[in-house]
Structure formats: structure tokens, C-alpha cells
Amino acid sequence: MKVVVVGSGIAGLTAALHAHERGHSVTVLTKGALGDGCTGYAQGGVAGMYGSDDSPAQHAADTLAAAAGLADPAAVEALVEGAGAGIAELIMRGVAFDRSADGTLLRGREAAHSRARIAHAGGDATGAAIARALVSATRASAITVVEQAFLLDLVVTDGAVRGARVLVDGVPTPVDAEAVVLATGGAGHLYAHTTNPEGTTGDGIAAALRAGADVADLEFVQFHPTILAAGPAFLVSEAVRGEGATLIDDDGRRFTFDSHPDGELAPRDVVARVIARCAAEQGSPVRLDATMLGAETLRDRFPTIDRVTRERGFDWAHAPIPVTPAAHYLMGGIVTDVDGRSTIPGLFAVGETARTGVHGANRLASNSLLEGAVFGARAAAALALPWPAESRARRATIPARAAAPGDDSAVPFTDTAPHTDTTPFTDTAAFTRAELQRLMWDDVGLLRTAEGLRRARDTIAVWTAQPHSARAIADHEDANLLLLAAATVSAALDRTESVGSHHLETTAAPVLEIA
Known part of the structure; x- marks a missing residue:
């Protein structure tokens, strides 16, 4: 099978290597250089290294608790059950995780984990170690790599994805495929302040939206505290x-x-x-x-x-x-089943690009690298399988629940104005990426209000109606960010309960200014 993987972080390269090792013809398209993206910036580590007092079941319980009740149990089970094999494979590919004097792997602990179960490399340079190992393995294989290839759109034929259009050296270029795996990361540059490197502009999710794929949980954006x-x-x-x-x-x-x-x-x-x-x-x-x-x-x-x-x-x-x-991290994305299959035949999504259901309303620390390793491998294993007659992707629902002591995340939001008030705000500045990022930071960020979400909705609608011409890659990125901003605000308005990272203030939210 001819497989195209778009993206070269842990999820994309794991999928590419597994697909290649299964005999598929694999091409990796990457926006920058091979290995660019968020993976190399990850400091914390990979969750899933269990000690004698720990287990996959306990890891699953911590993941579900952090997710504020909105994670998919089947996806979480797939994640934790695949942890051992995922970490072992990274070791096999050359990742030198930190060890004690007796040679055992050192385990760290992070917030909301009940046990120390996180393997790390180079102290706080785990992502860099993983990126180096996977890039080296990819270079040593027969996988075709096309760098500086910007994803323009997916090619859909008879209701199935059959390739992609990419911009290479300024020239729109079609790339045929029997399956496309999107692993383009999240959309951190929707916001004025982000941990994400330049280029994290939601290109894969935006392309999937234009192709008609289902997305979900875009309102769940994780802000790293420190x-x-x-x-x-x-x-x-x-x-x-x-x-x-x-x-x-x-x-x-x-x-x-x-x-x-x-x-x-x-x-x-x-x-x-x-x-x-x-x-x-x-x-x-x-x-x-x-x-x-x-x-x-x-x-x-x-x-x-x-x-x-x-x-x-x-x-x-x-x-x-x-x-x-x-x-920091987008919990939502392209809706997939536990094997990375989207709602369009031929289209897979893995890593931060995907909404597997693992993270719910709030990602547990160090589950992101694990997700890339586990679901990248699962997607490759499913490439040759028949596509399900009906999508098995599962959407999260909002259960009725009471707030736990000290928990401010379950405050009900009863203002119906987001659905009925269509009065536009009129003080809209001309669109620029910086203006969009500031709007999202102020009104669709950590602390949200009904008025702020409506202001963001109306401002984005004005910007979307303005004519845009896409000549340079930055223009295409801006279009992707604007599309995702509209989808994110719509999702935030639709979810009327304050839950997890989607937090709705009942009074005016304090503004967090960052120099």
C-alpha cells in the first residue's frame, strides 16, 4: 500500500516506521526539517513505566480522573496497555532513558499522577532524545522523506482520501496515496503566548475540516502552568x-x-x-x-x-x-477510533492532531509522547484492514456531576446568550495573526466568559468574511488558524458546562498580561 505520513514528530515517525516495517511504501512529508515540531521540545518524559506498586489500571484511573470524566475508557485502555511495548520500542530504537546506578530505569512523577511512572532521558530532554532516535531510524530506512513540504489540502475521490496537495518550493504538488496519516501536531499559535515552536498552526486539522472529516473537543486547550x-x-x-x-x-x-x-x-x-x-x-x-x-x-x-x-x-x-x-496542548482534533481511523475512509490521524478520546477535558502529564508512540503504531497496524462500515469514533458527552471539594471545574454555565444573541461587536480591528492570537488569548483562553466568547465569535466572523489571498506559506497558515479559531469558539459556545480546561467564569475574567 502507498502511504503518505504528514508530520515527523513521535506520532508520525512511529507510524511511518511501523508502516514501512509492515511492507508498505511510505513517504513522509514534513513542513520543516525532519524531526521538527513539538516532540523535540518535550521535557517531562513518557508515562507508562510501572513499578511494583503501580499498574496500567492505576495509570488509566489517573488519566480518567485528570480528564474530568470525559475521556473515552476504551481509548485510555489502549493507551496504558500499549505503554510497555511503546517504551520498549523507543529503547530499541536508541533512546537512552535515564537509569540508576544498578541499571534500572529511573521513574519520575508529575502532577495528577498517583505514582512515579514517567521515564525520562537527559534529565529534562526526553523529547529531544526521542526525536534524534526516530529521525536516525527513518534516515536509515527506505522511507522517502520530503522536507519543506507544506500541506495545502487533502485529495478526496469518491468519498475517500486518496492523497494530498502540498507546496514544495512554492509549487503546488499532488501526492497520490492509498492512505494518508496526519500527524501535524496541534495549533498552539492560535494564542499570543504558547510553548509550541513556530509552525504549529493546525494545518492537518484545518485540511481535515475542509475535507469534511469530523472534529471534536477543540474547546479543550491545555495551558501549561509554568x-x-x-x-x-x-x-x-x-x-x-x-x-x-x-x-x-x-x-x-x-x-x-x-x-x-x-x-x-x-x-x-x-x-x-x-x-x-x-x-x-x-x-x-x-x-x-x-x-x-x-x-x-x-x-x-x-x-x-x-x-x-x-x-x-x-x-x-x-x-x-x-x-x-x-x-501548550490541544486535547481535541480529528475524531478517530482507537486505530487512528477518521470519519473519512483512507484518512488516519495520530498524536496531537487526533481526538482519540484519551485526554478528555484535560491531558494527564506525559501522556502525549506515550499517545504518539502507541497510536502511531496502532494506525500502522490498521492500514491494510477493511474500513469500518460506520465510523467507530466516539464523541464525549457531558455527564451531570457535582463539584468535588476544591474543584472549580464543574460550575454550570446557564447563560443561553451564545445561542440566541446575534448582535455583532463592532470594534473589530483588521485581521492580522497577532490580532487573532490576542483575541484568542483574551477571550478563548484560560478563563472564559459568555461575553468574551460572543465577542470572539463575532470578530472572527468579520475577519472570515474579508477577502484573503494566499500566496506565501504564512498566508495559508493564517487561513488555517482563522478556520480553527472559528471552530474552537463554536465548540466553546456549544459546551455550556464549565469542565476541565474549558472554564467559564460567572463574572468578568481577570486578564493575565504577559510582557
């Missing part, structure tokens, strides 16, 4: 808090316990919101205090973070550092 609040966005891994670092306000108080009994190790959506509120109230960033860990531990366990913080003028071994949230 980005260094100085200079370009730089993530300070959740693993730092897993090792014992604390979050403090200007008075030195550990304020996160005000919102959740687990404090700094509460689910990411809770921690990010309480940081945003505290920072807005005090008018300055909160601080991450890792001084209790000591200079040697910080240098050895988190060498990348240690280097960057020092380069930016901080000595985090002796003084707390300023941190702030930023857009």
Missing part, C-alpha cells in the same frame, strides 16, 4: 514540581492549595487557572521555588532548564523564578 516569565516562551517542566518545588505568591505563600487539596500537583487546568488569578490579583508573575532541591540536583536532573534559567539571569538554586501559563 513557563519562564522572562524572554521567549520556555517551559519549566512539571517534573520540577514533581520533585518537590512549590509555587508561591509575592508573600511567599503556597497559594495553589486555595483551589485544590493537591496544591502544586493538582491537574494542570486547575494549577494554570489559580496561577492566572493570583498573578492578575497581585499584578506580577507568581514564582516557582525550587531552592530546596539544591544546585547539584537541579543541574543534574534538569540540565536544560538549569542552563536556560541561568542564561536569562536567574539562579534558581538560590531564588524563586517567575512563571506564567501559556497555551
Whole structure:
């Protein structure tokens, strides 16, 4: 079978390698250089390394709990049951996970995990180690790689995807295929502040939308709680808090316990919101205090973070550092079944591009790299299987539930105005990517309101109605971002319960300003 994989992170290259090893003819199309994208930036690690007091069942329970009740149990089961094989394969392909003196794999812990089960490499450089290993394996294979290939659209023939149109050296080029696997990552650059590298503009999801594929859960955008609040966005891994670092306000108080009994190790959506509120109230960033860990531990366990913080003028071994949230991960995407199949025959999606149902309303830390490894392999295994007569993709539903003590994520949202009020806002600036990103940050970000969502909806509608000409890649990216922004706001308005990362304030939301 002729297979085209679009994207070259952990999900895409795992799918490509497995497909190649199964005898398929594989071409990898990648927007930048092979291995570019979010995978290489991942610090924390890969969840799924179970100790004697742990199990896949316990990992599944933690995943479901973090997801605020909206994860798909079947998808979560596939994830945790595939963890051992996924990590073993990464080791086989050359990823040198950190080990203790006796040779056993070291396991870290991150927020909302009940056990230490995260394998890491190079301390805080796990993603980089994985990217190097998978790129090397791909280069050593007979897989065809086309770099600097921008996805324009999918080719749909008789209701099935049969290839793609890509821009190579400025020339629109058709690429035929019997199956297309989209692994183009998320859409972090919808927002003014993001951990995602340049180019993360939702190209695969936008192309799937134009082709008629189902998408879901776009309203669930995860904001990482701790980005260094100085200079370009730089993530300070959740693993730092897993090792014992604390979050403090200007008075030195550990304020996160005000919102959740687990404090700094509460689910990411809770921690990010309480940081945003505290920072807005005090008018300055909160601080991450890792001084209790000591200079040697910080240098050895988190060498990348240690280097960057020092380069930016901080000595985090002796003084707390300023941190702030930023857009990090998209839980929604192209609706797939547990084998990566979308609602259009011939179209697969894996990794952050896909909505498998694993993450629900809030992703559990370090499940993203695991998802790429597990579902990339599952998609490759399903390439030659008959397409289901009916899509087995499952949409999340909103169960009626009460808020747990300290949980602010289950506040009912009863304002029906998003569905009935069509009065447009009139103070719309001309469209630019920066204006879109600011709008999404202010009105469709961490803390949302009915008025803000309506303002975003109407502003985006005005921008969408304006004529656009796409000449350069940046123009195509802008069109993709605008399409996804409209879909994200629509999904946020449709989900009228505040749940997980989709948090609706009952009063005006505080504005989190980032210099």
C-alpha cells in the first residue's frame, strides 16, 4: 500500500516506521526539517513505566480522573496497555532513558499522577532524545522523506482520501496515496503566548475540516502552568514540581492549595487557572521555588532548564523564578477510533492532531509522547484492514456531576446568550495573526466568559468574511488558524458546562498580561 505520513514528530515517525516495517511504501512529508515540531521540545518524559506498586489500571484511573470524566475508557485502555511495548520500542530504537546506578530505569512523577511512572532521558530532554532516535531510524530506512513540504489540502475521490496537495518550493504538488496519516501536531499559535515552536498552526486539522472529516473537543486547550516569565516562551517542566518545588505568591505563600487539596500537583487546568488569578490579583508573575532541591540536583536532573534559567539571569538554586501559563496542548482534533481511523475512509490521524478520546477535558502529564508512540503504531497496524462500515469514533458527552471539594471545574454555565444573541461587536480591528492570537488569548483562553466568547465569535466572523489571498506559506497558515479559531469558539459556545480546561467564569475574567 502507498502511504503518505504528514508530520515527523513521535506520532508520525512511529507510524511511518511501523508502516514501512509492515511492507508498505511510505513517504513522509514534513513542513520543516525532519524531526521538527513539538516532540523535540518535550521535557517531562513518557508515562507508562510501572513499578511494583503501580499498574496500567492505576495509570488509566489517573488519566480518567485528570480528564474530568470525559475521556473515552476504551481509548485510555489502549493507551496504558500499549505503554510497555511503546517504551520498549523507543529503547530499541536508541533512546537512552535515564537509569540508576544498578541499571534500572529511573521513574519520575508529575502532577495528577498517583505514582512515579514517567521515564525520562537527559534529565529534562526526553523529547529531544526521542526525536534524534526516530529521525536516525527513518534516515536509515527506505522511507522517502520530503522536507519543506507544506500541506495545502487533502485529495478526496469518491468519498475517500486518496492523497494530498502540498507546496514544495512554492509549487503546488499532488501526492497520490492509498492512505494518508496526519500527524501535524496541534495549533498552539492560535494564542499570543504558547510553548509550541513556530509552525504549529493546525494545518492537518484545518485540511481535515475542509475535507469534511469530523472534529471534536477543540474547546479543550491545555495551558501549561509554568513557563519562564522572562524572554521567549520556555517551559519549566512539571517534573520540577514533581520533585518537590512549590509555587508561591509575592508573600511567599503556597497559594495553589486555595483551589485544590493537591496544591502544586493538582491537574494542570486547575494549577494554570489559580496561577492566572493570583498573578492578575497581585499584578506580577507568581514564582516557582525550587531552592530546596539544591544546585547539584537541579543541574543534574534538569540540565536544560538549569542552563536556560541561568542564561536569562536567574539562579534558581538560590531564588524563586517567575512563571506564567501559556497555551501548550490541544486535547481535541480529528475524531478517530482507537486505530487512528477518521470519519473519512483512507484518512488516519495520530498524536496531537487526533481526538482519540484519551485526554478528555484535560491531558494527564506525559501522556502525549506515550499517545504518539502507541497510536502511531496502532494506525500502522490498521492500514491494510477493511474500513469500518460506520465510523467507530466516539464523541464525549457531558455527564451531570457535582463539584468535588476544591474543584472549580464543574460550575454550570446557564447563560443561553451564545445561542440566541446575534448582535455583532463592532470594534473589530483588521485581521492580522497577532490580532487573532490576542483575541484568542483574551477571550478563548484560560478563563472564559459568555461575553468574551460572543465577542470572539463575532470578530472572527468579520475577519472570515474579508477577502484573503494566499500566496506565501504564512498566508495559508493564517487561513488555517482563522478556520480553527472559528471552530474552537463554536465548540466553546456549544459546551455550556464549565469542565476541565474549558472554564467559564460567572463574572468578568481577570486578564493575565504577559510582557
